[in-house]
Amino acid sequence: MWSTADDGALRALFWFLDGEGATLPDGPRLFLGAVPGDWVGNAVAGGWLCEQPFAPFARSLQGQGIDAQPRVDATGVAVALVLPPRQRDAARALIARAARATRAGGIVVAAAGNNDGARSLESDMRSLFGSVHADSKHKSRVVRAIVGADKPDAGLLAQWLALAEPCRVGEGENAFWSRPGLFAWDRIDPASALLASQLPATLGGRVADLGAGWGYLSMHILRACPGVTAIDLYEANAAAIEPARRNLEALCTLRPDVHCEVHWQDISAGMPDGYDVVVSNPPFHIGRADAPELGRAFIATAAAALEPRGEAWFVANRHLPYEALLAERFRTVTTPAQRDGFKVLHAREPRR
Structure with a gap:
């Protein structure tokens, strides 16, 4: 279901490692x-520490023997x-x-x-470390810097962390x-706003x-x-989990009758059932590549998770x-709204 849209950067990174592996410092490796x-x-044999916040990729790595963690x-x-x-801000943070994480004398690569920020990456690493080395391969840039007593710049490091x-x-x-790097991280995206405008106040039960x-x-x-009794958020990007949890906690103090939970989960792999309502603005691309099969997977998962008289809004x-x-x-499907290139789809009573 999920795959990397362009592995050029990955191939470039390991092109460098294959060529320079013998000269790299010994010790733990972090990816x-x-x-x-x-x-x-190589990572399994070397006991590498691997971080992958995107649940489908993390699950795939775990299936290959890597203990990939979201953080x-x-x-x-x-x-x-x-x-x-x-x-860019998310890249700077990483x-x-x-x-x-890197000791003095260690190397960051x-x-x-x-087309995915190579020029900005090189510029930012030069700002942080002072001097860098860069190579081009596989339509990508590989940039490396050595950590020293005065590198990276402490003030800039703190800002980016x-x-x-x-x-x-x-406000208000x-x-x-x-968090930078999330979809529409600093705004309400127009598609979600359109969907919210169509959701009736009569929605109730488990959402x-x-x-x-x-x-x-x-x-x-x-x-x-007001009729909602429980709401579960499912999100594949672990970076969104803490912000979502904080947003719900703030509102749930005003709605103590509602049970709220946030789950780090790949929806395309399924989810628990028993819901009265499903809402979703599903992803439809991976990187730059269109992937409408993701939306279709969300629809199939939603249909399986709903009660017989349940409804879904997409x-x-x-x-x-x-x-x-x-x-x-579903037995009934309507299109309540179309605007600005988006459409709202309402489906009721999943077929069994």
């Missing part, structure tokens, strides 16, 4: 942003490998965490595709917790929010739907062909 690939055998706060490593995300933590966005009633991100839809439901780009599958999995 931040580790993704499945042919490199895994690894290591210290004293000899080599830190980094595959940073495209969002580079800073790699620098903090990062790679990014030429702060980017790795949840932050408050906005519209404020929420988020599941699939691909919940930092929790916007669940926050709206807690404010607008929002999607207008061109995505979800209607046929919805008609196959």
